[in-house]
Amino acid sequence: MSLHTPTTEAEACAVVAEARAARRPLQLRGGGTRAGLGRPSNATDVLCSAGLTGITLYEPSELVIGARAGTPVRVIEETLAARGQMLPVEPADHRRLYGTAGEPTAGGLVATGASGPRRFAAGAIRDQLIGVRFVNGAGEAIKSGGRVMKNVTGLDLVKLQCGAHGTLGFLTEVVFKVVPRPETALTLALHGLDDARAVAALTLAIGTPFEITGAAHLPGGGPGDAVTLLRLEGFQASVDDRASRLAALLGAFGAAERRDAASAAPLWEGLRDGVALDARPDAAVWRLSVAPTKGPAVAARLAGVAERHAFDWGGGLLWLAVDPAGDAGAAAVRAAVAEAGGHATLVRAPEAVRAAADVFEPPAPALRAVTAAIKASCDPERVLNPGRMYGGV
């Protein structure tokens, strides 16, 4: 086994070209914090972005930041915070979920598409990503997109790289749109609602003009523990005004408790990082995306499988903790998602389960063929994270 940590894009190209010539697959790595995500790899050689760091571009007045792929997300967030800005997506930090060390990187964030609670309002990482540079499986440096936020020139390979889990390219640089950091945040908490009532409250709130930026429901461990969260952000006076009117509108769902930004932050961070479930450490964890109003029915259908569950994105993102034995609930989850419409990812499970079950939503046959053809178009010898998403791809 060898570990490659190129310090330039050209060096990365050489590593991939050599791997291709030798037909020796590479496992791609950023900070290694999401090492348990995806199908297990049998590649022994590792290509790591740790040597590719640094902010390459930051223009606060143009709302754009670029960084080499191995740059810690923390560095990007600190750089932005110093100028009163932020990444809109609340990048997930999965160290607690996977029990890993290291630093989440910009490239890892893009490759895994790890969007947080603001996603339903502000878009996913793929919506904020405006440019990438990557090394394809032929060892060529490729660019797509750029540094301007409106750009429809050519095929959008930027989005294709986002969430491709390194199967289509080794990212070397990424460029994001950014937004001003809101002056303040306030969370309204409703207590004791069941799933259906909670999602009804979230739906009502998101359907107002009050610009909700967080909408989650944590059913809790016992009766009465349930808490339903709605976040408002912006200038102080505006947040206060909207919070009062929203609380009045939600009167039928009970009294809304107000939590300031600091006291609510751990809850939103838990949702962002996939640990709000409070699953036991060895439980398998699923992440389901469905139409928001279908969330409660899907959760009810899977009640026999799931030990715990939690909702984000207004009900559309459903986290499940399941027993890791057998297929970790895969058959039941896939069937429920197929009926509701959506997709499910087995984000945490023992290696043997991830090797046997589909980790990502299996595409319909025609789209699986397209997926394989795209893989071949980017990585003809299958040297970049082969099989990470789908067997044989």
Place this chain on the structure above:
Amino acid sequence: MSAIAFPAPDPSILARRPAILAGLAALLPAECLVTSEDERRAFETDGLTAYRQVPLAVVLPRTTEEVSRVMAFLHGQGVKVIPRGAGTSLCGGAIPQPDAVVVGVGKLNRILDLDFANRTARVEAGVTNLAITGAVAHRGFFYAPDPSSQLACTIAGNIAMNSGGAHCLKYGVTTNNVLGVRMVMVDGTVVDIGGQHMDAGGLDLLGLVVGSEGQLGIVTEATVRILRAAEGAQPVLFGFDSVEAAGDTVSAIIGAGIVPVAMEYMDKVAIEICEAFAHAGYPLDVEAMLIIEVEGSPGDMTEQLRKIIAIAREHGVKTIKESRSAAETAAIWKGRKSAFGATGRVADYICMDGTIPTGRLPEVLRRIREITDGYGLKAANVFHAGDGNLHPLVLYNINDPREQEKAEEAGNDILRLCVEVGGCLTGEHGVGIEKRDLMGCQFDRADLDQQMRVRAAFDPAWLLNPAKVFPLDGRLPPEVPARPAAA
């Protein structure tokens, strides 16, 4: 004369025209098939009217199944296909060719489902952009992307070109507002990508399809996000004595943590043209004008406008017009939204669409003037200042072939300039045929080859909208293996 080349028609297809028409006639009722010379002429061009090509035939299917049958048949015959929405493309994205069949989505015009709780609308692809907002406005919702052609353009065309509009600074462009599509692949296979839920379960094929300019498939249905409209929206109009002051004002507003829903810039030539048409009350004694719109609750809007006006004053604003009524708001926007039409009254023009880093604005505007002066032409500049998406309108006389050629050359120089300063060839109109031959300015050979190989994953034989986007030279046919790795 035409500066933009089309591939020579395939004589074997032209020779088989009767058999191809008979095959289509067996699949579709007569009212869905356009074959006569006169009627086919209605489809010979789009918004890039300087170029015209009469297609082999036009089909207007009524259902996804009909599109699928037509595509399967044409695929079997090896016939090229030009997808068409409303034909408003400004870059020639829907211009046909003589050996190709146009597949129009005009009859696929039903709204299938409005789901306010999940904030989605499912529509057939021939539904117009504005019709979606029209269908949901009674509940206070809207569909966000708002290209100037929104009254006519279809969601199919919006998806093909990843259309934007004036309000995308806050709400994003088409790709940020589409959750799912039903698409007919080149061989007739029907696929569903995405749906009412967020994000993709596998590769982001939806992100690839949006903006693919009809090269990957024919979208027949779309599920789009609808949003609850803000409580109110209010524009303010600023006039400045210099381009720099207007540009600096835009930067300072964003720097102050305010992202207005729209920031539109017009230069003196554009102001004069639009004012003569719309009588919007635009100031005629300024060099540059900004329309800035904020939205939110009444208190929110007052506060944002107060901050924005203070910033404009710091930058020496000469004219400030706050809208005091819905009629004044409508007048302010009427001038801007009719800019292209109003310009068309005074001259023929080509509308450019490059994007630049906004910090380079004053320099780029000065160099655009030098470029057009150099060709003895005039340009009117209208653009989205917040995101740097420029729309210089290069004015010329379409009946003077030399002037048309000069206008195209000036336009190309302007786009090269956009790329040179770190921007791109097209921000929201697409590449089509218009910018096809400039792709090499923005992309290296390896970049373009990678894009073409991904394209081939959907359409290995180059049957879908084949003359667009990629330069005609150096195309990557499927039988050519991937380029070897650099030594």
